Amino acid sequence: xxxxxxxxxxxxxxxxxxxxxxxxxxxxxxxxxxxxxxxxxxxxxxxxxxxxxxxxxxxxxxxxxxxxxxxxxxxxxxxxxxxxxxxxxxxxxxxxxxxxxxxxxxxxxxxxxxxxxxxxxxxxxxxxxxxxxxxxxxxxxxxxxxxxxxxxxxxxxxxxxxxxxxxxxxxxxxxxxxxxxxxxxxxxxxxxxxxxxxxxxxxxxxxxxxxxxxxxxxxxxxxxxxxxxxxxxxxxxxxxxxxxxxxxxxxxxxxxxxxxxxxxxxxxxxxxxxxxxxxxxxxxxxxxxxxxxxxx
Amino acid sequence: xxxxxxxxxxxxxxxxxxxxxxxxxxxxxxxxxxxxxxxxxxxxxxxxxxxxxxxxxxxxxxxxxxxxxxxxxxxxxxxxxxxxxxxxxxxxxxxxxxxxxxxxxxxxxxxxxxxxxxxxxxxxxxxxxxxxxxxxxxxxxxxxxxxxxxxxxxxxxxxxxxxxx
Numbered sequence: 001x002x003x004x005x006x007x008x009x010x011x012x013x014x015x016x017x018x019x020x021x022x023x024x025x026x027x028x029x030x031x032x033x034x035x036x037x038x039x040x041x042x043x044x045x046x047x048x049x050x051x052x053x054x055x056x057x058x059x060x061x062x063x064x065x066x067x068x069x070x071x072x073x074x075x076x077x078x079x080x081x082x083x084x085x086x087x088x089x090x091x092x093x094x095x096x097x098x099x100x101x102x103x104x105x106x107x108x109x110x111x112x113x114x115x116x117x118x119x120x121x122x123x124x125x126x127x128x129x130x131x132x133x134x135x136x137x138x139x140x141x142x143x144x145x146x147x148x149x150x151x152x153x154x155x156x157x158x159x160x161x162x163x164x165x166x167x168x169x170x171x172x173x174x175x176x177x178x179x180x181x182x183x184x185x186x187x188x189x190x191x192x193x194x195x196x197x198x199x200x201x202x203x204x205x206x207x208x209x210x211x212x213x214x215x216x217x218x219x220x221x222x223x224x225x226x227x228x229x230x231x232x233x234x235x236x237x238x239x240x241x242x243x244x245x246x247x248x249x250x251x252x253x254x255x256x257x258x259x260x261x262x263x264x265x266x267x268x269x270x271x272x273x274x275x276x277x278x279x280x281x282x283x284x285x286x287x288x289x290x291x292x293x294x295x296x
Numbered sequence: 297x298x299x300x301x302x303x304x305x306x307x308x309x310x311x312x313x314x315x316x317x318x319x320x321x322x323x324x325x326x327x328x329x330x331x332x333x334x335x336x337x338x339x340x341x342x343x344x345x346x347x348x349x350x351x352x353x354x355x356x357x358x359x360x361x362x363x364x365x366x367x368x369x370x371x372x373x374x375x376x377x378x379x380x381x382x383x384x385x386x387x388x389x390x391x392x393x394x395x396x397x398x399x400x401x402x403x404x405x406x407x408x409x410x411x412x413x414x415x416x417x418x419x420x421x422x423x424x425x426x427x428x429x430x431x432x433x434x435x436x437x438x439x440x441x442x443x444x445x446x447x448x449x450x451x452x453x454x455x456x457x458x459x460x461x
Contacts, residue, residue: 066340067336069337069339069340069341070340072335072337072342072345073338073339073342073409076335076337076408076409077397077407077409079335079399079401080371080399080401080407081409083369083401154309161339161340162340162411164369165339177391215368216366216369216402217369217371217399218369218370218371219371223371223372223373224371226373227371227373229396229423230409234339237339267436273420287459294387
């Protein structure tokens with residue numbers, strides 16, 4: 001009985017040793033190839049994010065200039081409402097215009113503006129939504145799909161033009177619904193590295209006519225409506241231009257961070273790859289040397 | 297009807313000038329009493345920003361309007377035409393605008409939002425003539441939307457033809 005056990009044990013042990021030895025080199029070779037392919041893909045990603053960062057930073061200066069011009073334009077358009085001390089209506093039909101864009105990879109731009117809009121909609125669930133840009137649409141359609149009356153895409157490819165803003169305003173008027181208060185949500189450009197989701201009101205004809213200081217102005221009867229329609233287009237243009245500037249600067253810093261992270265990973269994986277490669281070579285050498293020495 | 301409107305407007309205007317101005321000024325520097333502060337802005341360019349000028353002539357839909365210091369606050373829609381700006385140095389700059397709004401704010405501040413404005417010297421008469429012929433052709437053919445657009449184009453070009461050299 002015990003002799004059976006003793007002759008079985010060496011066989012089992014030999015089998016174990018044989019299977020371990022044949023598996024060990026196969027394991028490290030497969031791991032080496034995995035690490036190599038991983039390293040290659042991270043290097044590609046780093047190249048892409050680096051290019052995107054450079055593209056975004058070259059666009060940044062032009063986009064910022066356009067934003068400052070649009071700010072001067074929008075503030076001039078707003079001046080009459082400031083001087084007349086217009087306040088937006090609190091009752092009635094409300095319209096919320098969300099300025100976003102179609103492209104991602106720009107950090108928290110779309111999610112932050114969607115968060116701000118969702119917070120507003122929690123207070124006014126009957127408001128109508130007009131969404132400029134697919135990214136915000138996908139985020140808001142999840143919970144507020146029934147509020148969306150209009151959505152636009154092909155936004156954010158280039159610096160927004162006034163013609164785009166005008167046609168958006170035109171489509172809003174073509175809806176035919178009379179809104180008592182309109183609010184535009186956009187990301188305000190604070191600096192090259194920070195932005196803030198903000199909202200500005202676009203005043204309607206009634207809010208203008210009932211402003212405290214409106215009588216100071218000498219204005220033709222029908223001009224108030226034309227003025228407020230024009231002011232809406234101006235405000236949409238301003239929101240689009242600022243949003244575009246925020247997006248470019250956010251994309252630049254997001255791609256910058258991604259490139260840095262990819263660079264870190266490349267360093268780590270390169271060290272791991274070299275270490276693994278050396279271990280494989282050492283193992284092969286050990287096998288050869290033990291084989292050679294056992295022959296002697 | 298228009299005479300009545302003119303009469304009420306002139307009454308309003310004189311009333312404004314007589315009433316003492318009680319406004320809340322923000323922390324800007326005061327506009328000199330014989331100047332008007334001009335903001336002439338376009339969507340993609342700011343031509344004048346907080347510039348103190350002597351006089352501005354505007355082509356409004358209700359007629360041509362000259363704005364000097366202490367003008368009564370007004371809201372005017374601009375028709376295609378030339379804006380003259382008489383600067384402090386005495387030089388007059390002329391810009392052709394396609395349209396927009398001009399608002400004289402209380403406190404001698406003139407805010408103009410124009411869609412397009414270029415110095416009159418930058419236009420070439422032949423290009424205007426060629427586009428005029430094209431627009432005239434489109435105004436009589438094509439879909440209704442195209443015809444209306446061509447008519448608007450014609451209005452701008454005819455005003456431009458009168459000014460372009």
